[in-house]
Amino acid sequence: MMTGSTEKPIRSVAIIGAGAAGAVTAAAFKAEHYFDRIRVYERRETTGGVWIHDVGPRHPPQVQPGSVAFEIDPPLKVPDNLPQQTDPNHQERYSHTSLYENLTTNTPDIAMCFSDQRFAYGPFVPHYVTKQYIDNYFAQHKTDSFLVLNTTLEDLSKLPPSTPGGFNRWKLTLRKHDPVLDVDLWWEETYDAVVLATGHYSVPYVPYVPGLKEYTAKSPDRVIHSKWYRSPSLFTNKRVLIIGNSTSGHDISLDLLSSVKLPLSQSRRSSSRWDGNGPPQGIEWKPVITEYIPDSGRIVFADGSYLDDIDVVIYCTGYQPSFPFWNAENNGRELYDYRAGRLLRNYQHTFLQDFPSLGMVGLPRVLTFRSFEYQAIALARYWAGREWSELTPVWAQAKWEQARAEKTRRERRKFHDIPWDNGETEEWFGWLYRFAGLGSLSGDGRVPPVLGRDVVWAVENLKKYPEPGKGDEKSANAELDGTVEEDWVIVVREEKDSLAFI
Numbered sequence: 092m093m094t095g096s097t098e099k100p101i102r103s104v105a106i107i108g109a110g111a112a113g114a115v116t117a118a119a120f121k122a123e124h125y126f127d128r129i130r131v132y133e134r135r136e137t138t139g140g141v142w143i144h145d146v147g148p149r150h151p152p153q154v155q156p157g158s159v160a161f162e163i164d165p166p167l168k169v170p171d172n173l174p175q176q177t178d179p180n181h182q183e184r185y186s187h188t189s190l191y192e193n194l195t196t197n198t199p200d201i202a203m204c205f206s207d208q209r210f211a212y213g214p215f216v217p218h219y220v221t222k223q224y225i226d227n228y229f230a231q232h233k234t235d236s237f238l239v240l241n242t243t244l245e246d247l248s249k250l251p252p253s254t255p256g257g258f259n260r261w262k263l264t265l266r267k268h269d270p271v272l273d274v275d276l277w278w279e280e281t282y283d284a285v286v287l288a289t290g291h292y293s294v295p296y297v298p299y300v301p302g303l304k305e306y307t308a309k310s311p312d313r314v315i316h317s318k319w320y321r322s323p324s325l326f327t328n329k330r331v332l333i334i335g336n337s338t339s340g341h342d343i344s345l346d347l348l349s350s351v352k353l354p355l356s357q358s359r360r361s362s363s364r365w366d367g368n369g370p371p372q373g374i375e376w377k378p379v380i381t382e383y384i385p386d387s388g389r390i391v392f393a394d395g396s397y398l399d400d401i402d403v404v405i406y407c408t409g410y411q412p413s414f415p416f417w418n419a420e421n422n423g424r425e426l427y428d429y430r431a432g433r434l435l436r437n438y439q440h441t442f443l444q445d446f447p448s449l450g451m452v453g454l455p456r457v458l459t460f461r462s463f464e465y466q467a468i469a470l471a472r473y474w475a476g477r478e479w480s481e482l483t484p485v486w487a488q489a490k491w492e493q494a495r496a497e498k499t500r501r502e503r504r505k506f507h508d509i510p511w512d513n514g515e516t517e518e519w520f521g522w523l524y525r526f527a528g529l530g531s532l533s534g535d536g537r538v539p540p541v542l543g544r545d546v547v548w549a550v551e552n553l554k555k556y557p558e559p560g561k562g563d564e565k566s567a568n569a570e571l572d573g574t575v576e577e578d579w580v581i582v583v584r585e586e587k588d589s590l591a592f593i
């Protein structure tokens with residue numbers, strides 16, 4: 092049965108972001124042949140999102156230890172009267188990507204692609220092949236005409252519904268940089284619905300460590316985040332310390348081995364699936380850092396050891412989502428809890444309980460492109476009134492959210508991390524699949540894909556790196572670096588998930 096709900100006349104949809112999530116969202120919405128106006132706003136000059144390769148900047152912004160995204164990436168002030176032309180913005184927006192020269196994909200192509208189009212080849216491809224894939228995806232679906240490039244969403248404020256009892260609409264304040272005139276043009280547009288596909292790997296996270304702020308102030312170029320790492324050639328004969336042991340920490344360490352002064356030091360909080368019993372040749376393992384001593388340049392570790400001769404520290408400690416455009420005052424609440432790391436009042440990581448005309452695609456940490464596809468189709472079917480079953484009542488959505496918050500907190504996991512090995516990914520995909528439902532023989536719209544045996548086999552068996560250790564070492568340093576909160580139930584952290592690197 093299709094619900095064909097009529098009280099939500101959604102005809103115009105703005106998609107924010109033209110990365111992989113925006114690409115498949117645009118395709119899913121177009122396939123409905125229902126919406127009058129679909130636009131994809133992208134702040135960069137091209138499609139591709141994280142797969143755009145940026146060379147610079149030569150002098151990256153200083154790290155901000157312990158700061159959360161809303162402190163690092165605050166909103167711009169919107170001019171009073173719109174439309175308006177202003178001098179170009181110079182505030183850092185973290186829109187550069189973190190790709191480095193030698194980066195290849197880490198997920199087999201059959202599991203990384205969308206269901207209707209394979210990568211040019213596989214299983215693991217250079218970064219530019221993924222960029223070409225996303226660019227082509229827009230062209231193949233003829234959704235490139237929806238693109239509005241060089242255009243940043245700077246403010247998102249709710250508007251009243253256009254019909255009594257309907258969904259609220261949205262006012263978007265947009266800023267387009269005109270590179271020829273070197274000015275910013277500001278204007279407003281309204282849409283019935285908005286999908287946020289803005290990614291979550293652009294604002295760097297660097298943990299608080301005593302003395303780090305003073306250390307960077309004293310030697311500004313000595314500490315960088317992996318976001319700004321580009322090539323081993325910049326580190327020839329340098330003594331380098333890597334912090335972190337997830338994908339960036341591991342991959343950048345290996346990339347650097349050919350150029351740096353050995354040993355390369357790597358500070359690890361926990362082991363990963365690809366660690367053996369000891370470090371690879373040329374690398375020395377260190378525990379977490381307890382203190383930087385700015386005057387001497389000494390870096391002290393949890394086991395009491397120290398390093399005095401480090402030229403560059405590279406923090407490979409991940410990223411945090413950022414929604415500087417969310418106008419909490421106009422919208423009556425915050426969208427995201429930056430300290431807890433989760434969307435507030437969300438359902439299935441995709442819907443917002445109190446904003447039924449706002450959708451999210453791409454926030455969970457899970458099998459990437461395929462999950463974007465399930466989310467995008469579910470939203471497109473819902474807003475076209477062709478979803479297979481009624482959306483769960485708001486009280487039950489809230490119950491789902493509370494149960495997940497409690498479960499993930501108990502298990503010391505992040506709310507939006509959806510593991511593969513424990514079946515959560517399949518359960519979540521299954522929910523989105525059932526909600527969207529199958530199309531009718533002569534109907535419009537995109538059908539959610541089958542999660543085929545070949546995809547599942549590839550996820551479980553095709554590995555970019557050998558996995559001798561599978562991450563079974565308990566987080567030995569967690570207490571030392573202050574990540575264990577008093578009221579947490581400590582559970583033994585078992586093997587890291589097969590897709591923990593994603």
Ligand SMILES: Cc1cc2nc3c(=O)[nH]c(=O)nc-3n(C[C@H](O)[C@H](O)[C@H](O)COP(=O)(O)OP(=O)(O)OC[C@H]3O[C@@H](n4cnc5c(N)ncnc54)[C@H](O)[C@@H]3O)c2cc1C
Nearest residue numbers: 108110111112134140141196197243244289290292453459
């Ligand atoms: C270095 C790196 C390597 C990775 N390697 C892999 C891999 O090998 N395999 C894998 O499966 N996944 C990998 N990932 C994960 C990757 O994030 C996903 O594969 C996927 O490409 C993310 O797509 P997205 O569209 O959700 O986000 P993004 O690609 O980040 O796209 C979001 C887009 O939104 C735009 N945007 C943001 N804010 C605004 C705004 N206010 N206004 C307008 N536009 C805005 C951004 O400019 C960006 O283009 C990697 C991630 C990184 C950082």
Ligand SMILES: NC(=O)c1ccc[n+]([C@@H]2O[C@H](COP(=O)([O-])OP(=O)(O)OC[C@H]3O[C@@H](n4cnc5c(N)ncnc54)[C@H](OP(=O)(O)O)[C@@H]3O)[C@@H](O)[C@H]2O)c1
Nearest residue numbers: 195196197298335336337338339360361407408409592593
């Ligand atoms: N295709 C590729 O080859 C490639 C290369 C680079 C990055 N990527 C992608 O980029 C994304 C981000 O990966 P990432 O490795 O940058 O980030 P990440 O996966 O979030 O890893 C962050 C790392 O920082 C450590 N860390 C966090 N807080 C810490 C603290 N307070 N003290 C000490 N250590 C701390 C974490 O340790 P714990 O594990 O103990 O929490 C983890 O090792 C992923 O999608 C990844 O797949 C892909």
